[in-house]
Amino acid sequence: MTKAILFLLLFPTLTFAQIGEYNNLHQNRKTYSVYVSKSGDTIKKGDSYIFGLPTNGNQYVWITQGNAPCFSHISGDTFQIKDFLAWSRNKNSSKKMYARCKGYGLVKIDIDFENALKSGEIELIE
Template structure:
């Protein structure tokens, strides 16, 4: 029983960290995982929400949706993906942005979506458009 208590105490902070909210107006410049993200437009994105992929905007595919270091394939346009993680990073060009990681149809790595840039460019469909189109 004592071992269980120690194990629970060690895991509790990890569980709590995943449930914290992050807001566009106050993006930390450190690594973090979050349970919800309040976007620039005030929408809330949460784990297990679904996003609809829009059209690619780059000459070779998506500019703001990646799998590892590569642009996501054009074949995902129009598909729904589930939000698995909401993250911030402390390194280089990733710093100061919120990324949504979504399921990647069986690929080893999830899609990493620079949420605000993908939304602004049309690479993901705005959540209110998803609802009004009956998706």
């Protein structure tokens, strides 16, 4: 009986994964567990990446924590994606996909995924 109840509770989350696709993000501040990038790669919650070198001296341009740029001390650290967040500054602007990972302290780190990957601020661990 408990297995049946557990299955019923988990079934909706297993079958209806939220998938966000590049240039097809309509809702602001919506979270996703899977993201299909501009290049067509599928990135999932739990995938591992490494912080590369910052592109602005000792600060990252595309990686922030609490709306402030992260500094070079995280370079070389690995992280797992916790979820994705589609976000834009206002209703009329296009939405960007942000990968979110555990931060240093209580605040999550937000990564402008496409730009950080293109600039080398994050790299996939293969």
